[in-house]
Amino acid sequence: EDQVTQSPEALRLQEGESSSLNCSYTVSGLRGLFWYRQDPGKGPEFLFTLYSAGEEKEKERLKATLTKKESFLHITAPKPEDSATYLCAVQAGTYKYIFGTGTRLKVLA
Amino acid sequence: DTAVSQTPKYLVTQMGNDKSIKCEQNLGHDTMYWYKQDSKKFLKIMFSYNNKELIINETVPNRFSPKSPDKAHLNLHINSLELGDSAVYFCASSQGWDGMNTEAFFGQGTRLTVV
Numbered sequence: 776e777d778q779v780t781q782s783p784e785a786l787r788l789q790e791g792e793s794s795s796l797n798c799s800y801t802v803s804g805l806r807g808l809f810w811y812r813q814d815p816g817k818g819p820e821f822l823f824t825l826y827s828a829g830e831e832k833e834k835e836r837l838k839a840t841l842t843k844k845e846s847f848l849h850i851t852a853p854k855p856e857d858s859a860t861y862l863c864a865v866q867a868g869t870y871k872y873i874f875g876t877g878t879r880l881k882v883l884a
Numbered sequence: 885d886t887a888v889s890q891t892p893k894y895l896v897t898q899m900g901n902d903k904s905i906k907c908e909q910n911l912g913h914d915t916m917y918w919y920k921q922d923s924k925k926f927l928k929i930m931f932s933y934n935n936k937e938l939i940i941n942e943t944v945p946n947r948f949s950p951k952s953p954d955k956a957h958l959n960l961h962i963n964s965l966e967l968g969d970s971a972v973y974f975c976a977s978s979q980g981w982d983g984m985n986t987e988a989f990f991g992q993g994t995r996l997t998v999v
Contacts, residue, residue, distance in 0.1 A: 806984050806985070807984065807985070807987075809987050809988070811990075813925075816992075816993075817992055817993070818888075818974055818976075818990030818991050818992050818993050819927070819974075819990045820990075821987045821988075821989065824986075824987050860925060862927065864927075864988075866984070866985055868940075869934075869939075869980060869984070869985060870915055870917075870932035870934055870939045870940055870980075870985070871929055871932060871940055872917075872929065872985075872988055873929070874919075874926070874927040874928075876924065876925065876926050877925050877926075879925075
């Protein structure tokens, strides 16, 4: 069965304290792995798409990497405005995205 | 200009009522979705439509009836609302090519509260 698991469930960091979020997946024939950011009361906002193992994408303080079994979202020197829930999703079949339960990140000033 | 817009943003209603949520996308995408997000923030797919045709129905009770009048619109009608239907409902869209899809773009969500 296709499945996505994210860890940790919640993470508190001091401003400037770098860390990584994990997304482990089991899917038959990965067609894409997606990272989203969700702020309270809003819809998920797209961050990155990764298609093949070894691929990396960067945007400001965020860097996403992909292996055959998992993806990491590295956050370098985070700021309080990076506080949000980060969601990972895989494309399972052409018309379906399966989401993980997310990591709630809190960055303290 | 909002890419995926859904209305209303908030919906409070009594058990047994019927309600609708509307969704429109101006991205020119050919695939639209309804997702349900529970209190633990888990997003679960309900329906997928491609070019107005229902592709995926994830064992959703038949009280939920999606309708896609055209590629840019996907509405969700819910009959006989129950307490357990309380959640945030998200509409999304994406573009497909060669069996793949781009990232999905989400609306701002409709918070449904059944009392």
